[in-house]
Amino acid sequence: ADAAMYLAKERGNNTYQFFNGTLHEKIERKILLENGLRNAIQNQELHVVYHPKVILATREIFGMEALLRWKHPVLGYISPAEFIPIAEETGQIIPIGEWMLRKACEQAKQWEDSGFPPLYVAVNVSVRQFQQKDFVEKVTNIIHETGMNPNYLELEITESIIQDIDESINVLKGLQELGISPSIDDFGTGYSSLYILKELPIDIIKIDKSFIDYITEKKDKQMVKTIIELGLSLDLRVVAEGIETEEQLAKLIEYDCKFGQGYLFAKPLDAVQFEQLLLSKINDNI
Ligand code: C2E
């Protein structure tokens, strides 16, 4: 796709005739998205949804993962799986990621102020954000500005983040010193999962959905069991991601996994819906 983009730019618009319709459409769409992302914050097209995280044994909500949503004025909702990589390429992920972190912290603080029990908030951090020289400083500022309690903040990074291991260790330590819990997202899908566990100061691993999907099959069952044991033996919090069935839940509980999230419990919710869910749970217990 990059080569095609290059060619299209190099030869001018009339070269589009060389591409089949699908490729042409793909390129046009990408350009639309690239341009759209530049104004997305300003045009108030971005919002945050919250995916509940639960204690598996009791299904009690103890926190949530903040997830970005973008409604393009012409194309409608675009999946983060499509627009996050584009935002990474163009660098727009830097302002967007900061906006996202600030929003999530503001919301957490607001819920705390209105008397809800403290909730753990997880925010995804992209490679490009993480590699900024002043990343820890930026996070520090957002915490101070919003008043969010950093002990309840989790930052999710993926294994692909690790380009410079020493630098990564420093950044993660810096976050931990602030009270923040670094978390490895999509754990097990990278090439260096064990190396990462060995080298990096982290507090949480999130077992990727692809393992949970097949947890009832022999090989995946053993993998999940082993990941949980390994995580627990290293004093990490182990979170299972993408739980969709009672059967998957039962297996995870059997293997001593304490935490999870997935459509079995709830879909990502906007702030109002999330608050209603919390209130309904509290009322159930009265
Ligand atoms: P992720 O961080 O691994 O987030 C989990 C994704 O799995 C979310 O999709 C969530 O809605 C989905 N999910 C959770 N449980 C289930 C389930 O039981 N079934 C199914 N089918 N899906 C489930 P979403 O919101 O589409 O996000 C996709 C990815 O986009 C995220 O994966 C993350 O890598 C990225 N992303 C989303 N928001 C942000 C953000 O603010 N910043 C960055 N850098 N990346 C983000």
Ligand code: MG
């Ligand atoms: Mg995540």
Ligand code: MG
């Ligand atoms: Mg994940």
Ligand code: MG
């Ligand atoms: Mg994922």
